[in-house]
Amino acid sequence: MAGGSGLTRVGVVGSGIMGAGIVEVVASAGFEVIVRARTEEGAAAVVAQVASRLQRSVDKGRLEATEADATVSRISHTSHLGELAACELVLETVIEDLEVKRRLVSELDELLDPSAIIATNTSTLPVVELAVATTRPDRVCGLHFFNPATAMPLVEIVTPVTVAESTIALVERFAADCGKESIRVADRAGFVVNALLFPYLNAAIALAERGVANRVDVDRAMRGGCNFPMGPFELLDLIGLDTTLRILETLHRETGDPASLPHPELRRLVAAGHLGRKTGRGFLEYGT
Ligand SMILES: NC(=O)c1ccc[n+]([C@@H]2O[C@H](COP(=O)([O-])OP(=O)(O)OC[C@H]3O[C@@H](n4cnc5c(N)ncnc54)[C@H](O)[C@@H]3O)[C@@H](O)[C@H]2O)c1
Structure with missing residues (x-):
């Protein structure tokens, strides 16, 4: 057809x-x-x-x-x-x-x-x-x-x-x-959706690392406070942390915007092979 x-x-x-x-x-x-x-x-x-x-x-x-x-x-x-x-x-x-x-x-x-x-x-x-x-x-x-x-x-x-x-x-x-x-x-890095989304995801990592709230509560905050269907850590793990890292690196290279500089915690998880849902563990852990 x-x-x-x-x-x-x-x-x-x-x-x-x-x-x-x-x-x-x-x-x-x-x-x-x-x-x-x-x-x-x-x-x-x-x-x-x-x-x-x-x-x-x-x-x-x-x-x-x-x-x-x-x-x-x-x-x-x-x-x-x-x-x-x-x-x-x-x-x-x-x-x-x-x-x-x-x-x-x-x-x-x-x-x-x-x-x-x-x-x-x-x-x-x-x-x-x-x-x-x-x-x-x-x-x-x-x-x-x-x-x-x-x-x-x-x-x-x-x-x-x-x-x-x-x-x-x-x-x-x-x-x-x-x-x-x-x-x-x-044809600009991140187009529309990712140019707006990935600096936000990166900021969520920084916020949790500063101890403002733990990852689960940051997710609850964005679901309950903004009516987002998913919190940022759930979304990061769904996207895949290796893919996220590559996207942020390209955004940062093209725009120079510090908001897109990948947070070190993201790099550490990727180095450890914790890539999100696809490996069973990323920012959060998943049952097999
Ligand atoms: N994950 C998302 O949320 C998402 C959303 C939209 C677009 N994308 C884009 O889609 C593309 C794929 O992402 P994904 O999430 O499916 O990734 P993935 O990690 O799930 O899959 C990557 C695929 O690439 C293949 N691959 C890996 N290294 C290769 C190599 N050297 N040569 C040939 N193939 C190789 C793997 O075998 C696999 O089939 C990327 O360009 C990504 O930016 C991803």
Whole structure:
């Protein structure tokens, strides 16, 4: 099925938190999706994760079993990038590292049809640097989903100076096909949401470290006092502390704003391998 975008086959590269969520969103919207991870097991695990989340929705009576089966049947997986060759749009969701992403988009550029679009899910990196690593800078943009991708209604569409209006218009239609509202944002570190959110998260770490209140009470304060659905420490652990550190570093490099200088406690937790929910422990601890 193709919606207003007219696309049918979409590739997703990366099998982490965002990759798995985006695969579910795109397959649920009726597109054929192929997910590529570095290992076969990693790629297969994404399909298993999506199947198990959909099964939970079926069990709760929120989704028809036939619809869940149809969604899973639209997802295929691979560890070979070359198998994405027939995709009309590829979304990259690998680690927030410019060199890794640059290598990846350049490899994708070599194998995809010249008309295909490459979109990055980067949180802060300059999209133009990825665009110019390809021979199709007019067909490279950002498509920034939020976490969890299945639940968050917004995507930011990042418009580097090199991108064509036709690319942005098509990606906007694709976002609408996926049931997302979109805003266009300039190619500046953090775009809108993260430019505002991450200095706040960093400030919450500093506040707790100064002993104003403990982490659990800081979370309770922002839930109960601001009606936020989550406190900052719950959110930091959901995002992942390694990803948070990279985002703050890029924001700080680009803006020079001391509010984005990563707090030392964040660096210590990342060094210790306490990365948040994905490792069972971050600022808070989680049962296995
Ligand atoms: N976590 C969030 O809340 C969030 C929200 C929006 C956007 N993002 C962005 O999405 C992207 C992925 O973030 P995530 O949270 O899914 O991270 P994650 O740590 O859950 O997953 C990272 C993925 O990158 C792969 N990877 C790691 N090193 C690699 C390498 N050297 N070469 C190729 N692949 C490699 C991993 O195998 C994994 O599939 C990042 O650009 C991040 O900034 C994250």
